[in-house]
Amino acid sequence: MRVKKPSVGALLLGLIPFVAMCLSVSLWDRIEPMIFGLPFNLFWLIAWIVLSSLCMWAAYRVEVARDRKDSGVQ
Amino acid sequence: MSPSAVSLATIFVIVAMGVAIGFLAGVHRKMDLEQWTVGGRGFGAVLMFLLMAGEVYTTFAFLGASGWAYSRGGPTLYIMAYLTLAYVVSFFILPQIWEVGRKYGMQTQSDFFTMRYGNKYLAGFVCVVGIASFIPYLQLQITGVGIIVSIASFDGIGRTPAMAISVVLLVAFVFASGVRAVAWVSVLKDVLMVLAAVSIGIGIPYIHFGGIGPMFAALAHSRPAHLTMPGATANLGHTWYISTVLLTSLGFYMWPHAFGAAFTAKSGDTLRRNAVVMPLYTITLAFIFFVGFTAVLVVPGLPNGDLSLLTIVRKSFPPWFLGVIGGAGALTAMVPASIFILTAATLFAKNLYRPIFAPAMTDDQVAKLARVMVVVLGLISLVLAIYKSATLVGLLLTGYAGVTQFFPGVVLGLYWRRVTMRGVFTGMIAGVATVIFLMLSHRDPLFGWSAGFLALCLNFLITALVSWLTPAIVVPE
Numbered sequence: 277m278r279v280k281k282p283s284v285g286a287l288l289l290g291l292i293p294f295v296a297m298c299l300s301v302s303l304w305d306r307i308e309p310m311i312f313g314l315p316f317n318l319f320w321l322i323a324w325i326v327l328s329s330l331c332m333w334a335a336y337r338v339e340v341a342r343d344r345k346d347s348g349v350q
Numbered sequence: 351m352s353p354s355a356v357s358l359a360t361i362f363v364i365v366a367m368g369v370a371i372g373f374l375a376g377v378h379r380k381m382d383l384e385q386w387t388v389g390g391r392g393f394g395a396v397l398m399f400l401l402m403a404g405e406v407y408t409t410f411a412f413l414g415a416s417g418w419a420y421s422r423g424g425p426t427l428y429i430m431a432y433l434t435l436a437y438v439v440s441f442f443i444l445p446q447i448w449e450v451g452r453k454y455g456m457q458t459q460s461d462f463f464t465m466r467y468g469n470k471y472l473a474g475f476v477c478v479v480g481i482a483s484f485i486p487y488l489q490l491q492i493t494g495v496g497i498i499v500s501i502a503s504f505d506g507i508g509r510t511p512a513m514a515i516s517v518v519l520l521v522a523f524v525f526a527s528g529v530r531a532v533a534w535v536s537v538l539k540d541v542l543m544v545l546a547a548v549s550i551g552i553g554i555p556y557i558h559f560g561g562i563g564p565m566f567a568a569l570a571h572s573r574p575a576h577l578t579m580p581g582a583t584a585n586l587g588h589t590w591y592i593s594t595v596l597l598t599s600l601g602f603y604m605w606p607h608a609f610g611a612a613f614t615a616k617s618g619d620t621l622r623r624n625a626v627v628m629p630l631y632t633i634t635l636a637f638i639f640f641v642g643f644t645a646v647l648v649v650p651g652l653p654n655g656d657l658s659l660l661t662i663v664r665k666s667f668p669p670w671f672l673g674v675i676g677g678a679g680a681l682t683a684m685v686p687a688s689i690f691i692l693t694a695a696t697l698f699a700k701n702l703y704r705p706i707f708a709p710a711m712t713d714d715q716v717a718k719l720a721r722v723m724v725v726v727l728g729l730i731s732l733v734l735a736i737y738k739s740a741t742l743v744g745l746l747l748t749g750y751a752g753v754t755q756f757f758p759g760v761v762l763g764l765y766w767r768r769v770t771m772r773g774v775f776t777g778m779i780a781g782v783a784t785v786i787f788l789m790l791s792h793r794d795p796l797f798g799w800s801a802g803f804l805a806l807c808l809n810f811l812i813t814a815l816v817s818w819l820t821p822a823i824v825v826p827e
Contacts, residue, residue: 277466279446279764290438297431298595302588305578307570313563315570315577321430322636325629328434332441332626
């Protein structure tokens with residue numbers, strides 16, 4: 277049962293949302309400054325939903341580029 | 351017509367529309383076991399996407415997320431983080447699960463464990479834990495329908511009869527149509543759900559405060575502690591947030607139905623692309639939070655936070671609109687509940703009972719047993735919903751504490767060749783035992799940590815340790 281492991285680059289890109297939305301909670305869990313009328317913590321999470329999607333898009337590009345290179349080598 | 355008649359009639363029409371779509375999808379198809387449970391494996395990408403999206407937004411997101419925004423405050427934000435991060439996790443495991451699934455012809459999560467570790471008792475244990483974890487998730491949906499009907503009837507119909515009716519409807523719906531029907535009903539449910547969330551998320555703060563910004567300003571002024579963690583709770587602080595987000599985001603695709611859905615994708619690449627786009631779908635949750643936070647100031651003092659969304663809708667809009675929201679909410683409970691009950695019943699009959707107790711059973715008998723299990727599981731969940739009260743979020747977290755214990759076996763099974771069956775089995779037993787002990791003795795959270803997460807750490811540790819101590823197994827290439 278041998279599978280292709282994800283590349284290090286993609287893993288690092290996937291780690292960014294975890295740091296931003298989870299591990300760093302004590303840095304952004306506050307009300308002020310309110311942005312667009314939202315408490316800062318809620319604004320931060322909404323912003324990171326979009327940014328996470330971007331990170332994963334980048335990770336997708338990394339994986340596709342690697343797959344293409346691998347199949348070119350064979 | 352009285353207000354309660356108007357709102358109940360509207361709910362009835364919406365649910366009837368859903369059931370009609372379900373029946374139409376089920377007509378003219380022979381119902382053998384495969385057809386009944388996996389739609390005959392002929393699911394195209396669109397239907398598959400609908401099914402997966404249908405599973406994500408359950409009544410938990412609708413009533414539970416707003417309920418915690420109302421009763422707990424800041425801790426409810428964990429829901430937004432965990433759903434997004436669950437898709438990030440999926441990027442790194444689902445394409446690989448799909449790949450091995452295609453190679454060895456796997457159809458269910460328990461097939462994965464059988465194939466990778468070559469032990470039917472481990473696979474059976476995975477089924478038992480999976481089915482047990484589904485029960486609080488089912489209970490959650492039934493409780494949700496009970497809340498909807500009793501509020502929409504202006505408290506004329508009690509919660510217990512409402513829940514009993516919903517179980518009967520659910521079982522009838524599942525019997526009549528199976529999984530293909532569910533996928534199509536989820537189209538209606540998702541459109542209604544997104545429209546409902548956005549309209550009340552913007553409308554309710556506007557009606558009472560003139561906008562979302564002024565609403566938050568008022569809340570920040572009068573109840574500033576409510577908007578951050580631990581909010582209105584004593585022990586749901588940052589440690590709880592981190593451990594719970596990790597537990598639930600790693601566990602999301604360990605739910606048997608979500609794991610199994612990966613096998614039906616067209617390619618591994620589809621699953622990767624899904625992981626890029628799906629996080630954006632979680633933005634809808636923000637609107638649900640807006641409603642819950644508005645309710646803190648407008649309808650204070652409710653006995654149960656899960657009532658807050660519908661109570662404030664009832665206060666702010668005419669009865670027909672309450673009916674529309676209630677109908678959307680009812681479908682949001684029924685569609686996922688059908689999927690859970692189908693998955694759990696099939697797991698019991700096909701992956702647990704037959705391989706371990708009755709290898710000679712025919713497919714026909716397995717299908718019959720699965721149908722019996724649909725009724726049994728419906729009744730168990732109903733009884734629990736009536737006699738054991740918990741918040742909707744609390745119920746979901748209980749289920750997650752169970753299914754996330756599969757994570758080490760799955761992820762190490764994919765990526766660590768040295769992991770052994772005995773390692774995974776002992777680790778999983780230790781994890782599940784820890785969860786049961788901590789939850790039954792009301793020690794969740796323990797020193798601020800989510801009990802399920804602590805159990806997961808122990809599970810990982812024991813899996814690795816025992817794997818090192820036991821001889822490596824021969825894995826099919």
